[in-house]
Amino acid sequence: MESTTTGSLYLLGTLHGEQAIVHVQRTAIASDAAPALVKNGLENVNVFLENRPYFSANALITRTADSLPDLALKVIWPATDVHVKKYTAQARRVLRETPAAYASVVAPYIASFSPDRLEWVYAILEGRKEADRVLFRDEDPATGFVLTPDLKWDGETLSALYLTALVQTREIRSIRDLTREHIPLLCRIEEQAYATAAERYGVEKGQLRLFVHYQPSYYHFHVHIVHVHHEIMAGMAVGQAHMLADVINWLELSPPSPAPSLLAQMTFNYALGTEHGLYAGLLAAQDGK
Template identity: 90%
Template sequence: MSDAADTDLKPCDLATLATYEHERVLMESTTTGSVYLLGRLRGQQAIVHVQRTAIASDAAPGLVKDGLEGVNVFLENRPYFSANALITRTPDSPPDLALKVIWPATDVHIKKYTAQQRRVLRETPAAYASVVEPYIASFPPDRLEWVYAILEGRKEAERVVFRDTDPRTGFVLTPDLKWDGVTLTALYLTALVQTRGIRSIRDLTREHLPLLRRISATAYATAAERYGVEAGQLRLFVHYQPSYYHFHVHVVHVQHEVLAGMAVGQAHMLADVIDWLELSPPSPAPSLLAQMTFNYALGTEHGLYAGLAAVQEDAGA
């Protein structure tokens, strides 16, 4: 099959999923009811994330009253009872599963979603220059093609809730794929900046303050107007290390179940980032973010782990 034909395939239609050939389980969580599978779709490596969907709180009473069938009680010890049940299928029934597919999946994707040990590492500005910056530069430009497709309106245009095409202060605000679009306490938006010159918070300077302030103000206003979620109910944060090196901001409901990406060390509140930049000297002097030492956890399979661990060991840290 040609590359051109591959781009037209729909990885989540039944015909494609029926070609799935299983290799192994990468990671699973009994807390979220999810599992990451590694296999092949139409002969190409693929990661399939299978997860039970959340039940919307306003729909739950109706399900309990008259929306279930085949209830099987497996624990009865008054006043405690546990049972398995099936939802009666109707046109309005909630979906049973949420699927996310990465196809074709690279070795970087596979390492990211493989269960692994994590270690806290220390990244000095020198370690950034010798290890991290060359790592970022090693990625081919097409690694971010999916981001550019969103920014240019070629993909996911119908999902975007805010778009500003200004090359310096513009950005796109769109629901993250980790959000079902319904459960407000799980609200998750992502702001992707239009400029391609910011790879991570290390690249931010005082000149980027107008952009960051606009993202903050727009995220709060959009969440309030579109979803009825107030500013005090939101976390706005950035990751370091991020999962991809095009600057973006996460906008997440404060009651969202704690994700690994919200852990101390990796998540930095946008308001704090703005404060650090306001305290930074003007360009061309490096910002405080460029001069800081960051401590964060990495999986032992992460592409940066070996290099940073070796630098840390050499420094006797």
């Protein structure tokens, strides 16, 4: 799959005999470095269109000791068939997930995954991996969480700031599992995300989007914290992204346990690729088959 918008593509191959996916993407140029780059940092400039007042050219960036890397590389290895389907170009369709369809199609799909699929999440939560990247850690098994930079962020470009909060509890797989009792956890994530972004990066509360995905890419509850100027339209698609403040509000309007929350009773509409493991089942369910 490739995207001309983000300047990235995904390659499928093998690494040490196991299936692997390599994500190759052009790095962003920091706005404060751009003037000097345009003035003194280009070589082999080739003007291929000249029609005053419009000009187009190709150029190389001069190699210096403080040059930014040209490419950002990310690797998924070993890559499962689920990974391959996710990153393969495919047609998409908006599907309707009722509570009944969740019970008959989605819940069994989630339960079918081996716990090993979330081992990388547990390694972060337990401090066995990426400990040096963690911005905030609370070990409480019920209300604790870990806040860390997302791998999709280069760590430098503030307008592309992207953090992720991973909850300590392993009982919440998606927003369907949230109840009124989880409101304090979600509020603490919201409060800490704002505080960390302001203290570490100088990014104010009003410059952030806090949201969760449904369907998520992995079934351990997590919150995305993204700069409002981040061009992440695919991840903010209508139907997939739900603002954390709205999720908290839905829970505040929900009845106390053991009654199901509004989120458990809602019908969700979202787009899925035809290669997604839920596609066939949800398509059949919405067509009444």
